[in-house]
Amino acid sequence: MSTADPTTADAVHASAHKLFSFRRVGAIAGNTFRDLVRQKVFYFMVLFAVILIGASLALASLSFQGQLQTVMDVCLGAMSVFTMLLAVLSTAMLLPKDMEDRTLYTILAKPVARFEYLVGKLIGVALMLFIATLLMTAVFTAVLAYWQGREIAGIEMNESAQRAVAQIAAIKAGTFTPTLFGGIGVLFVRALVCAGLTLMLSCFATSWLFTVISALMMIIVGHLVPIARSVWQGPFGAADVPFHFAILLRIVTVFFPDMQLFNVVDDIAVGVTVGGEIFLRVAALGAGYVAIYLLVGYLLFAWREL
Amino acid sequence: MSTPAISIENLTKEFRNPSVFDRSTVTAVRNLNLTVEAGHVYGLLGPNGSGKSTTMKIVLGLVTPTSGKTFIFGRDSSDVESREAVGFLPENPYFYKFLTGSETLAFYGKLCGLGGKMLRERSRELLALVGLEDAADRRVGGYSKGMLQRIGLAQALVQEPRLLVLDEPTAGVDPAGSRQIRDLILRLKERGITVMLCSHLLSQVQEICDRIGIMHHGELLREGALEELISIENQTELVLENATPALLAELRQRAESSGARVIGTHKPQQNLERYFLEVTGEKK
Numbered sequence: 207m208s209t210a211d212p213t214t215a216d217a218v219h220a221s222a223h224k225l226f227s228f229r230r231v232g233a234i235a236g237n238t239f240r241d242l243v244r245q246k247v248f249y250f251m252v253l254f255a256v257i258l259i260g261a262s263l264a265l266a267s268l269s270f271q272g273q274l275q276t277v278m279d280v281c282l283g284a285m286s287v288f289t290m291l292l293a294v295l296s297t298a299m300l301l302p303k304d305m306e307d308r309t310l311y312t313i314l315a316k317p318v319a320r321f322e323y324l325v326g327k328l329i330g331v332a333l334m335l336f337i338a339t340l341l342m343t344a345v346f347t348a349v350l351a352y353w354q355g356r357e358i359a360g361i362e363m364n365e366s367a368q369r370a371v372a373q374i375a376a377i378k379a380g381t382f383t384p385t386l387f388g389g390i391g392v393l394f395v396r397a398l399v400c401a402g403l404t405l406m407l408s409c410f411a412t413s414w415l416f417t418v419i420s421a422l423m424m425i426i427v428g429h430l431v432p433i434a435r436s437v438w439q440g441p442f443g444a445a446d447v448p449f450h451f452a453i454l455l456r457i458v459t460v461f462f463p464d465m466q467l468f469n470v471v472d473d474i475a476v477g478v479t480v481g482g483e484i485f486l487r488v489a490a491l492g493a494g495y496v497a498i499y500l501l502v503g504y505l506l507f508a509w510r511e512l
Numbered sequence: 513m514s515t516p517a518i519s520i521e522n523l524t525k526e527f528r529n530p531s532v533f534d535r536s537t538v539t540a541v542r543n544l545n546l547t548v549e550a551g552h553v554y555g556l557l558g559p560n561g562s563g564k565s566t567t568m569k570i571v572l573g574l575v576t577p578t579s580g581k582t583f584i585f586g587r588d589s590s591d592v593e594s595r596e597a598v599g600f601l602p603e604n605p606y607f608y609k610f611l612t613g614s615e616t617l618a619f620y621g622k623l624c625g626l627g628g629k630m631l632r633e634r635s636r637e638l639l640a641l642v643g644l645e646d647a648a649d650r651r652v653g654g655y656s657k658g659m660l661q662r663i664g665l666a667q668a669l670v671q672e673p674r675l676l677v678l679d680e681p682t683a684g685v686d687p688a689g690s691r692q693i694r695d696l697i698l699r700l701k702e703r704g705i706t707v708m709l710c711s712h713l714l715s716q717v718q719e720i721c722d723r724i725g726i727m728h729h730g731e732l733l734r735e736g737a738l739e740e741l742i743s744i745e746n747q748t749e750l751v752l753e754n755a756t757p758a759l760l761a762e763l764r765q766r767a768e769s770s771g772a773r774v775i776g777t778h779k780p781q782q783n784l785e786r787y788f789l790e791v792t793g794e795k796k
Contacts, residue, residue: 233622237608244610307606312667315572315600315677316623319592511527512574 238330289397297404389474395492396468402499409506428465517706518548523580555717558727599668603680609653624671638666658689
């Protein structure tokens with residue numbers, strides 16, 4: 207053994223310790239990703255999403271616009287639910303599992319800061335969510351391409367050339383829009399926010415179940431944030447609501463994520479064109495939420511007795 | 513004098529009762545002062561709940577002390593940097609089951625800033641050291657208890673630490689595996705690595721430790737060099753080979769005539785572990 211050999215040991219210990227190391231974070235992220243990919247829930251949920259997308263074909267016994275609408279509704283709805291559930295369920299088990307198996311002790315007994323550990327875990331989850339979203343998008347795109355192709359084939363057989371060209375252009379423009387893929391991006395950002403929220407909760411929770419339930423509850427309440435804010439900041443102000451209710455509204459507006467921000471996907475599903483600035487705003491707010499959850503999670507985790 | 517591997521100064525740890533209705537505290541460690549000199553093998557002993565694991569966790573920065581300080585080679589152990597010099601093997605460790613032995617070492621190596629060729633060579637060396645070369649490409653999920661302890665020891669050594677903290681390193685391991693781990697600790701000691709270990713297996717502690725500390729109810733009751741603590745000052749043991757009954761009688765007579773008292777005579781017994789390893793053919 208080379209413990210007696212000072213060359214390697216000196217090389218290891220002499221290098222100044224970095225407060226944040228991409229190598230350490232990368233190792234944790236890569237390991238987390240591998241761990242998550244091996245979880246059966248991941249395959250099950252992707253498979254389920256695929257089945258749902260496939261089922262949309264059977265539902266669409268309408269005109270092309272109706273078929274397109276149904277496919278978009280079902281696919282975006284399924285992706286919305288699955289990315290969110292995947293984010294919450296996969297993140298919730300990360301910390302409790304490492305604590306139960308004592309792998310957390312061996313990791314944090316190395317020169318790894320708790321912040322690096324959390325960032326690594328979140329990046330691992332983000333990577334898994336990205337792949338999952340990509341897979342679902344691929345299936346979604348294939349389904350849309352199938353419908354588009356079928357409709358175009360029908361036109362070519364029945365219509366005059368000039369009219370057919372115009373109709374083909376209209377079908378193509380209505381099927382794959384930049385807004386549609388932007389909407390899928392919004393779903394991914396929302397899933398990241400859900401993962402950040404769940405990671406923060408798991409930093410102080412004592413059980414996996416508590417983390418899942420409280421995360422889902424916060425996400426549901428998060429859809430009411432605009433209502434709470436409108437009451438709080440309404441024309442009559444908080445003075446018109448009872449004191450305890452005003453406090454509750456304030457807590458909801460400050461601590462709960464505004465999930466309505468991400469409902470732009472609903473508009474996209476019904477064919478509304480959404481501007482690029484909306485997507486940028488959603489991405490920035492999502493990044494802000496994730497950063498805040500990570501910071502609060504770190505503060506909670508830093509004080510946690512292991 | 514060199515910097516001690518571990519210095520513990522006036523360490524106290526109180527755990528708050530988790531109940532909302534009961535805010536009382538439990539003192540796990542009470543005003544502990546302890547020094548482990550570099551190059552020693554130190555055994556921290558005590559019954560369950562005596563505070564030895566809490567002490568270890570505080571030294572490793574996993575638990576925050578209520579008061580007092582702990583240092584690793586002179587650095588405050590609450591600093592992440594101090595852990596550059598420490599390797600830790602927890603009791604009954606589990607590693608990521610989907611990783612192979614060499615992937616496990618690569619993972620822990622990367623956490624210590626190692627990479628590339630240096631890490632590959634280091635992993636190979638450590639797998640050879642702990643006798644897991646043949647299992648390097650097998651998933652850790654299929655490892656036996658003894659193999660898990662040995663890969664745990666290898667990960668603890670991955671960054672070539674100067675201090676090794678071992679919590680029950682031979683718990684649940686069969687006698688042959690236990691002996692391998694004990695021999696390994698002795699070899700590490702020869703190479704100048706400081707080892708602090710917690711164990712209930714007192715015979716093993718006696719074989720490998722230079723100094724021991726005995727904790728009970730969070731307090732250090734006794735501390736010192738093992739030889740000094742357990743030897744009986746006014747008694748001497750004389751072991752003879754091929755002694756005749758006449759010689760034994762003469763020795764007894766001479767001892768008694770000089771004022772000494774013969775307390776007893778008996779045939780020395782070999783260690784049960786050694787006997788077991790001889791029978792099973794695994795003695796080294």
